[in-house]
Amino acid sequence: MILRPDAVVMPDCSIQPGVEVCIEDGMIAEVRPWTRAERDEAGLLLSPAFVNAHSHLEYFDLKGKLQSGEYWPWIREITRVKPTRTMEEVAAGAEEAARQNVATGVAALGEISDWPVSGAAMAAAGLGGRIFQEVITLAFSHTTIAQRLEACRLNAKVNADASGLPVTLSPHAPYTVDPETLRLLGASCEPISIHAAEHPVEREFIERGEGPIAELYRELGLSFEPTGMSPIEYLDTLGCLHPNVQIVHVCDVTPKDIELIAASGASVAHCPRSNVELGCPVSPVAEMRKRGVKVGIGMDSAASSGAVNYFAEMREALGVAGGALSAVDAWLMATTEGAESLRLGRRWEIAPGGNPDLMLLEPLGDTLGALIGMGGPPSVVRLLHLR
Numbered sequence: 001m002i003l004r005p006d007a008v009v010m011p012d013c014s015i016q017p018g019v020e021v022c023i024e025d026g027m028i029a030e031v032r033p034w035t036r037a038e039r040d041e042a043g044l045l046l047s048p049a050f051v052n053a054h055s056h057l058e059y060f061d062l063k064g065k066l067q068s069g070e071y072w073p074w075i076r077e078i079t080r081v082k083p084t085r086t087m088e089e090v091a092a093g094a095e096e097a098a099r100q101n102v103a104t105g106v107a108a109l110g111e112i113s114d115w116p117v118s119g120a121a122m123a124a125a126g127l128g129g130r131i132f133q134e135v136i137t138l139a140f141s142h143t144t145i146a147q148r149l150e151a152c153r154l155n156a157k158v159n160a161d162a163s164g165l166p167v168t169l170s171p172h173a174p175y176t177v178d179p180e181t182l183r184l185l186g187a188s189c190e191p192i193s194i195h196a197a198e199h200p201v202e203r204e205f206i207e208r209g210e211g212p213i214a215e216l217y218r219e220l221g222l223s224f225e226p227t228g229m230s231p232i233e234y235l236d237t238l239g240c241l242h243p244n245v246q247i248v249h250v251c252d253v254t255p256k257d258i259e260l261i262a263a264s265g266a267s268v269a270h271c272p273r274s275n276v277e278l279g280c281p282v283s284p285v286a287e288m289r290k291r292g293v294k295v296g297i298g299m300d301s302a303a304s305s306g307a308v309n310y311f312a313e314m315r316e317a318l319g320v321a322g323g324a325l326s327a328v329d330a331w332l333m334a335t336t337e338g339a340e341s342l343r344l345g346r347r348w349e350i351a352p353g354g355n356p357d358l359m360l361l362e363p364l365g366d367t368l369g370a371l372i373g374m375g376g377p378p379s380v381v382r383l384l385h386l387r
Contacts, residue, residue, distance in 0.1 A: 003384075004034060005360060009047035011336070011349040013328040013368060021046065021350060026386045028354045045363040045371075047331075048348050048356040049107035049383055050310045051129070051338030054193065054248050054269035054298025057101075057111055057118050061085065061093030063302035071199040071278040072212045078303060082114070091117040098125035100308035101299075105380040107357035110193055110246065110269065110298065110342045112170070119159030119167070128357065128387060130342055131159050132170035132193040135185065137178045138222070145181060168192060171240070174231050175205055175213050179238060186239035191343050193269070194240065197231045197257065198249035199280050206231050232257035241266050246341055248298065250288070251280040258284065262291035267341035270333065272316040274300035285317070285333075286324035296338030297330070310334065311375035318372070327369035346387075358384040 001024075007017040008031065022030040062081065068074040098121040101109060108129035111118045118131055133156035137145050152169055160167040170192040171177040171185050185192055197203070204211035209226035217224050227234050232253060235241055243265035250261070250268050261268065270285050285295050299305050299313050314330045339348035339356070348356040360381040364374040371379070 002035075003046060003358075004036075005044045005046040007045050007363065008350055009045065009331070009368070011351050011354075013331050015045065015366070015368070023386065026355055028350060028352055028386075030352055031350060043363070044381060045361045046350065047359055047361060048335040048339075048350060048354075049359040050105040050334050051296055051342065051344075051348065052101055052106045052109035052299050052310070053246070053296025053338045053341045054271055054300055055097075055101070055109040055111045056301035056303070057094040057097040057121055058090050058113060058115050059093070059301035059303040060097035060308075061089050063306065066303055069277065069279065071280060072201050074278055074304070076216075087115065087117065090115050091121070094118050094121035095124055097302060097308060098122055098127055100377070101125065101127060101310075102383060103380065104308055104310040104377040105359045105361070105383070106299075106310060107359070107383050107385065108339065108342070108344060110296075112172075112193060113155070113159055113167075116155040116158035119161070119163035119165065122165065123163045126383075126385065128385070129165060129344065130191060131156075131163065131165055131167040132191070133159065133167055134172050135169050135181065136172045136176045137181050138176045138220070145178065149181070166191070170194065173198075173202070174234055174240075175202060182235070182238045182240055186235075186242070186245075189242065189244055191244045191246070192240070193246040193248055194235070195248045196235060196250065197247070197252045198275075199278070200252050202231050203252055206234050230254060230257050232260055236260050236264065244343060246296075246343075249275060249280065249283065251275055251283045253284065255287075258288055258291055258293075261288065262293050267294040267296070267343075269296050269298040269341060270317060271298045271300040271305065271313075272320050273306065273313055274304040276316065276320065277304050277306075282320050282322075286321060286329075289329070289333075289337075294337050294340040295333050296341035297333045309376055311372060311377075311379065314372045327367065327372050330372060331368050355386045357386055360384070 173195040205213035241264035245266040347354040
């Protein structure tokens with residue numbers, strides 16, 4: 001296959017006109033000047049497709065239905081509402097969310113799945129990536145931890161069989177999973193994705209045993225000893241910081257926390273619209289990337305981020321960064337670094353030896369900044385899968 005667009009987004013995110021991309025056996029063999037004047041994709045821009053580094057397809061049916069705007073009240077509300085839905089409602093919402101991800105240029109995502117429906121939704125939409133089957137051991141007094149893990153494994157098998165994608169058990173957060181299970185999942189060295197350092201109430205609980213999470217523990221008759229550590233330090237002591245770990249949000253962190261993440265080889269998923277909606281601190285993305293941390297951009301769930309629009313997510317990432325990130329940074333996080341944050345095992349760039357999924361876009365202006373600023377799902381003409 002030879003693709004002749006009007007211009008190509010190169011690995012350094014420069015926009016290069018006058019080149020064609022030669023593909024053999026699902027891999028880019030050559031990027032070279034046009035061998036003939038006419039183009040097959042005249043007027044279109046070819047780029048690696050977007051990677052949604054953190055997704056909850058299964059919350060799509062809750063879009064616009066939750067009233068709480070602050071982090072902890074929102075967590076409590078979604079926890080209450082989640083089990084009131086039927087499997088059919090969740091599955092239909094996940095299927096629509098998957099379709100809308102594709103429509104906004106996403107070819108692969110890191111899906112956090114609680115129900116056994118995301119695998120089928122991703123397969124139907126043609127989405128790649130990986131699925132993290134969410135483990136929560138808090139507040140399941142009617143089952144043992146072993147029974148809870150077995151239920152998660154059964155759901156994981158359903159998702160794996162439906163999607164053909166890698167599915168691994170993954171802890172939800174350091175305050176919703178007991179230390180023994182965190183150690184177990186961390187020691188597996190399989191890819192895991194964990195919400196951590198999202199909001200100061202998490203640090204308040206883990207470090208000092210105080211705040212609303214502590215109140216919930218008391219309501220449930222659960223005990224927890226303050227650690228005197230930040231959530232990131234706590235995860236490190238439990239073996240949950242290593243190169244196969246993706247940490248989601250990472251808003252309330254210290255320079256020491258950033259050093260720990262960087263030294264461990266763990267990656268990060270940045271969810272700016274969700275963070276803003278729930279009143280989380282601004283994630284120090286630029287500082288983490290300076291330290292070598294691979295940071296992908298995630299749209300989280302429509303329940304907290306709103307419309308499925310990857311361009312809007314990039315705009316928010318640039319806005320909250322206050323000038324610390326450029327349009328090139330955002331595009332890299334949306335594509336190459338997003339794939340690296342999920343350990344997709346593919347070279348997600350348009351270069352010889354690369355095998356990303358691709359997207360054709362209507363160019364808006366002459367720069368990536370203009371495309372991010374004015375773009376939306378209608379800008380995406382189509383996706384091309386190399387896998």
